[in-house]
Amino acid sequence: MGGNETVRAYLPIAAVVAVLALVPIPFVDSRSMMLVITTGLLFAAYTIAFNLIFGSTGQLFLCTGALAGIGGFGSAIVSDRYGIPFVITMVGAAVLSGVFGGLLSWVAVSRSLDTIFTGIVTLAFSLSYENFVLGSRDLTGGENGLPITAGGESIIGGQTAPYYVFLALVAVYLIVYRLIQRSHIGLAFKALRDDEVAAELAGVDVARYRIIAGIIGSIMLGLAGACFAHYRGFIGDTTYGFGSVDVRVLVMLAFGGIGSLIGPIVGAAVFTVLDELLVDYAQLREILYGTVTVILFLSFRQGVVGAITNRLRRRSAVDPIVGGSVDDGEVLETTHEPVS
Amino acid sequence: MTAVLVDGVVLGLQFAILGVGLTLVYGLGGVVNLAHGQMAVLAAIFTARLMDNGLPTVVAAGVGVLGIGLLGIVLDRTLMQPVYRQRGEARILLGLLLMLGVGFVIDGVLEWRYPIEALNLRIAGEPFTVGGLKIRRGSIVASGAAITVGLMLVAFFRYTTFGRATRSVIQDEEGARLCGINPSVVRTVIFGLSGALAGVVAITQSMTSPVVSTAGVSLTIFALIVAVVGGLGSVSGAFLAGILLGVVNTLSAFYIGTFVSSIILVVAAAVTILFRPQGILGTG
Numbered sequence: 274m275g276g277n278e279t280v281r282a283y284l285p286i287a288a289v290v291a292v293l294a295l296v297p298i299p300f301v302d303s304r305s306m307m308l309v310i311t312t313g314l315l316f317a318a319y320t321i322a323f324n325l326i327f328g329s330t331g332q333l334f335l336c337t338g339a340l341a342g343i344g345g346f347g348s349a350i351v352s353d354r355y356g357i358p359f360v361i362t363m364v365g366a367a368v369l370s371g372v373f374g375g376l377l378s379w380v381a382v383s384r385s386l387d388t389i390f391t392g393i394v395t396l397a398f399s400l401s402y403e404n405f406v407l408g409s410r411d412l413t414g415g416e417n418g419l420p421i422t423a424g425g426e427s428i429i430g431g432q433t434a435p436y437y438v439f440l441a442l443v444a445v446y447l448i449v450y451r452l453i454q455r456s457h458i459g460l461a462f463k464a465l466r467d468d469e470v471a472a473e474l475a476g477v478d479v480a481r482y483r484i485i486a487g488i489i490g491s492i493m494l495g496l497a498g499a500c501f502a503h504y505r506g507f508i509g510d511t512t513y514g515f516g517s518v519d520v521r522v523l524v525m526l527a528f529g530g531i532g533s534l535i536g537p538i539v540g541a542a543v544f545t546v547l548d549e550l551l552v553d554y555a556q557l558r559e560i561l562y563g564t565v566t567v568i569l570f571l572s573f574r575q576g577v578v579g580a581i582t583n584r585l586r587r588r589s590a591v592d593p594i595v596g597g598s599v600d601d602g603e604v605l606e607t608t609h610e611p612v613s
Numbered sequence: 614m615t616a617v618l619v620d621g622v623v624l625g626l627q628f629a630i631l632g633v634g635l636t637l638v639y640g641l642g643g644v645v646n647l648a649h650g651q652m653a654v655l656a657a658i659f660t661a662r663l664m665d666n667g668l669p670t671v672v673a674a675g676v677g678v679l680g681i682g683l684l685g686i687v688l689d690r691t692l693m694q695p696v697y698r699q700r701g702e703a704r705i706l707l708g709l710l711l712m713l714g715v716g717f718v719i720d721g722v723l724e725w726r727y728p729i730e731a732l733n734l735r736i737a738g739e740p741f742t743v744g745g746l747k748i749r750r751g752s753i754v755a756s757g758a759a760i761t762v763g764l765m766l767v768a769f770f771r772y773t774t775f776g777r778a779t780r781s782v783i784q785d786e787e788g789a790r791l792c793g794i795n796p797s798v799v800r801t802v803i804f805g806l807s808g809a810l811a812g813v814v815a816i817t818q819s820m821t822s823p824v825v826s827t828a829g830v831s832l833t834i835f836a837l838i839v840a841v842v843g844g845l846g847s848v849s850g851a852f853l854a855g856i857l858l859g860v861v862n863t864l865s866a867f868y869i870g871t872f873v874s875s876i877i878l879v880v881a882a883a884v885t886i887l888f889r890p891q892g893i894l895g896t897g
Contacts, residue, residue: 331706333706333709333710335713380883380886380887381886383886383887388702388705388706388709389639389645389705389709389845390841390886390890392645392647392709393645393837393838393841393882394879394882394883394886396647396833396834396837397834397837397838397875397878397879397882398879399834400830400831400834400875400878400879401872401875401876401878401879404871404872404875404876405872405876407872408870408871408872408873409872515830516720516830520717523710523713527710556721556724556725557721557725558721559717559718559720559721559724559725560717560718560721560722560725561721562717562721563714563715563716563717563718563719563720563721564714564718565714566710566711566713566714566717567692567711567714567715567718570707570710570711570714571692571695571711
C-alpha cells in the first residue's frame with residue numbers, strides 16, 4: 274500500500290519529464306527554436322517555485338523576477354570577475370536569493386494581514402532590484418546589459434544540451450515540491466490553507482512554515498535564474514524584470530492551477546506556444562496577459578486545468594491518475610490521512 | 614540643501630495625494646489598487662493626446678482627470694463587484710490580483726499605442742525667489758495645486774455629509790449601514806475620487822518632470838509604500854507619510870543615488886510593518 278502510493282505520487286512527474294524529453298526532437302537543428310523551448314522550461318521552473326511560495330503558503334511574492342535576477346547577476350558577476358567555477362557561484366547566488374526571500378517572508382508574516390503586506394513589500398523589492406541593476410552600471414552593465422563568459426564552454430553553453438539541464442532542474446523542482454507536500458511541512462501547509470486559525474490552534478507554527486517555503490522557493494528561483502544567465506551568455510535589465518518575469522509567471526500559474534503539481538508545466542507550455550504563435554504581435558502580449566489574469570481569477574479559481582479535470586471527474590468516477598496529477602489538495606485528503 | 618529640501622516637499626505632496634487615493638479605496642472596500650500608478654499615467658497620456666489634438670492645457674488636464682475618475686467608477690461598478698461579495702482574506706487577495714491584471718492591461722495598452730509618449734507641462738519663466746531661495750515656477754504651481762486638493766479633501770471629510778458618511782463606512786461598515794448609509798454607493802464614488810486624485814498627481818508631477826508612459830509600476834509602488842507607512846486606511850497618516858517619504862527620497866537620491874533611495878523606501882515600508890503596522894499616526 275505504502276509503496277504503491279509513493280509510485281502514484283511521483284508517476285505524474287516521471288510522465289511529464291518523459292514527454293518533455295521528446296519535445297526537442299523536431300527542433301534540434303534550429304538554434305532559435307531551442308532557445309524558445311529552453312526558455313519555456315526556465316519559466317516552468319520559475320512557476321513551480323512561485324507555486325511553492327504562493328500556491329502552498331499563500332504568500333503573494335511579486336518579486337519572482339528580482340529573486341531570479343539576484344541569482345543570475347550574482348553568479349555571473351562573481352564567476353566572471355574572480356574566476357570561481359560557475360557551478361559554485363550558481364549555488365552561492367541561489368543561497369543569496371534564498372536569504373532575500375526568507376527576509377521578505379519574515380517581514381511579511383510577522384504581522385497578520387500578510388497577503389497585503391507580502392504583496393506590497395515584494396513589489397517594492399522588485400522596484401529596488403530594478404533600480405539597483407540600472408544604477409550600479411559598473412557591476413551589472415546597467416541598460417547595456419552584461420555579457421557572461423563563464424559556463425560558455427561547458428554543456429550549459431551548447432545548443433541542445435542546455436534544454437536537458439533545464440529539464441533536470443524542472444524534474445528536481447517537481448520532486449522537491451512533491452516531497453515537501455508529502456512531508457510534515459506539506460501537511461501543515463494544507464492545514465494552513467484550509468483553516469489558518471484552526472491550524473495555529475493545533476500547534477502549527479504558521480510563520481515558520483511560511484518562511485521555510487519562502488526560502489526554498491527563492492533558492493529555486495535564484496538557481497533557475499543563474500542557470501539561464503550562463504546558458505544565454507548575456508543578461509540585461511529586462512531579463513529578470515517585473516514585466517518580463519512576474520507577469521508571465523502569475524498568468525502561467527493561474528492558468529495551470531494554483532497549488533497543483535503539474536499546473537505550472539501546463540501553464541508554461543501553453544503560454545510558450547501562444548507567444549510563438551503571436552510572435553508578430555509581441556506588443557499585445559502584456560494586454561493579453563492582463564486580460565487572461567483578470568478572467569482566470571474571476572471565473573476559474575483552480576485554473577483552467579483544474580476546471581477541466583473537475584468536470585471530467587464529475588462525469589466519470591474518481592480517476593486516480595488525473596486526480597493525482599492535477600488536483601493535489603484532493604490527493605492529500607483521500608490518500609494521506611491514514612498514512613502515519 | 615534647502616533647495617533639495619523644497620524639491621523633497623514638492624515631491625512629497627504628490628506622493629501624499631497618490632497615497633491618499635490608494636488608502637481610501639483600501640479603507641472602504643479592502644481593495645489594494647495595484648493599478649493606481651498606471652491609472653495616473655493613463656490620465657497623463659490621455660491629457661497629452663488631447664493637447665496634441667489642440668485642446669488648451671487646462672481643459673485637457675480637466676478632461677484627463679475626470680476621465681480617469683470615470684474609469685475608477687466603471688471599474689468599481691463592474692470588476693470590483695465580485696470582490697465586494699467576498700469576505701476577509703479572500704476579498705483582499707481577489708481585489709489585489711484583479712487590479713494587478715488591470716495594471717498589466719493598462720501598461721500593455723500604453724506600451725503598444727504610446728511607447729514614447731509623455732506628458733510634459735513644464736512651466737516656463739524665471740524661478741520665484743522666496744526668502745533668498747529660488748523655486749521653479751512648476752514646483753510652486755504643482756505644490757499649490759497639491760495643497761489645494763489636500764485642503765479640499767480635509768474639508769470634504771470634515772464638513773460634507775458624504776465625507777462624514779465615507780469616514781463612518783471606513784470605521785464600521787455595518788454600523789454605517791444601520792444609519793442608512795449605502796456603503797456600495799460610497800465605495801463607487803470614492804473609487805472614482807481616487808482615480809481623479811491619481812490624475813491630479815499625473816498633472817502636477819508633469820509640471821516639474823515629464824510623466825512617461827512606463828512610469829506606472831513605480832508610481833503604484835510609491836503609493837503603496839506611502840499608504841503602508843501612513844497606516845493602511847488612514848488618510849491623514851498617508852498625507853504625512855507622503856511628505857516625509859518625498860523628502861527622504863529626494864535627499865537620499867541627491868546625496869547618495871537613485872537606487873539607494875528606492876532601497877530606503879523599501880526599508881521604510883519593512884520597518885513600519887515590523888514595528889508600527891498601524892502606521893505612523895495609528896494607535897494601539
